[in-house]
Amino acid sequence: MKPDQSHIDRWLLARKQQRSNRTHALLLKGLLEGSVSTLSQAITLIESNTKEDIQIAQKLLSSLPEPKQTAKRIGITGVPGVGKSTFIEQFGMQLIKAGHKVAVLAIDPSSSRTGGSILGDKTRMEQLSMQPNAFIRPTAAGHTLGGVAQYTRQAIALCEAAGFDIILIETVGVGQSETLVHGMVDFFVLLMLAGAGDELQGIKRGIMELADLIVINKADGENTAPAKAARSEYAAAIHVFAQRPDQWQPRVVCASGMNGTGLDEIWNITESYFNQLQQVGILGEKRQMQELQLFDKLLFEMLQAQFFAKAEYSELYKSIRVAIAEGKIKAYEGQAALQERMKDNP
Ligand code: GDP
Secondary structure (H helix, E strand, C coil), X not given: CCCCHHHHHHHHHHHHHHHHHHHHHHHHHHHHCCCHHHHHHHHHHHHCCCHHHHHHHHHHHHCCCCCCCCCEEEEEEECCXXXXXXXXXXXXXXXXXXXXXXXXXXXXXXXXXXXXXXXHCCCCCHHHHCCCCEEEEEXXXXXXHHHHHHHHHHHHHHHHHCCCCEEEEEEECCCHHHHHHHCCCCEEEEEEECCCCCCCCCCCHHHHHHCCEEEEECCCHHHHHHHHHHHHHHHHHHHCCCCCCCCCXXXXXXXXXXXXXXXXXXXXXXXXXXXXXXXXXXHHHHHHHHHHHHHHHHHHHHHHHHHHHCHHHHHHHHHHHHHHHCCCCCHHHHHHHHHHHXXXXX
């Protein structure tokens, strides 16, 4: 007798569904119990490219209960070598000793270009990574900035569900990444060095304007006095920035991630920031605005990808660029030519 293919297909589908339901239930249970290995597995699912994984991940994300307490999302940025991982290790250990559960999500957008990850180094944060109440994870590389932001937000939601109440989001200061991280955290900390000069540190004034707290790091040994001087300079520089909608006056402090000085003060400032935001009642509003900005970014990237997926458009785009670069046409003429083509051939 000939096997009935549609019957087999239905059976296979039902089995797949059963497996995915079981995986989903197990993941949800593990997460809510605070299992770090489940959390790790769940993040792997959101980073996956397979349809089945994506479905399970989406189902998992949409079935997460409202967290009992939303985690404090703290962004930490600064150029390579400024001392981020040393700082996070000490700061994280201190928070764990105070009874917190700390997740560190490290973002390295440059790895999508270079293929390697500066943050992938296993020797980083050795002490912290051994703590049962710590979770350290580099987020997926190889995606667009909007993509990275989306995964990181989902990872944040998973960490919250697993009971992590402090989420440190570390990023390497390479241009766009700071704005990316600023758009997904509540409190944004910029680590800087004394005497290195803004230009040298690749820190643009715009980034300083985004910071809620500037830390002059490595303020120890011979560097203590220059750090204090830098602190006054930066404090004067940021004082002239326009008043912010959340009324927060950004602060500048000295610290040493290596010997732990200044970390208590940094935590006190962080807490007073959250208290202020909660009092004014704008923390939720801030997060919603960030969600809106992410939506715009994802939409923009989607449209861009759709545009370039059409060989006809991307060819025309390239030739228009050449013509503009050679001074044969103006930008607006190039844009008009593209618009014309898109109208004729949507
Ligand atoms: P990252 O690249 O920003 O993550 O920086 P690291 O934490 O890896 O630190 C870079 C270098 O600076 C390492 O050699 C650290 O030992 C050193 N370092 C980090 N923090 C401090 C600090 O607070 N004081 C001093 N003196 N050195 C530090």
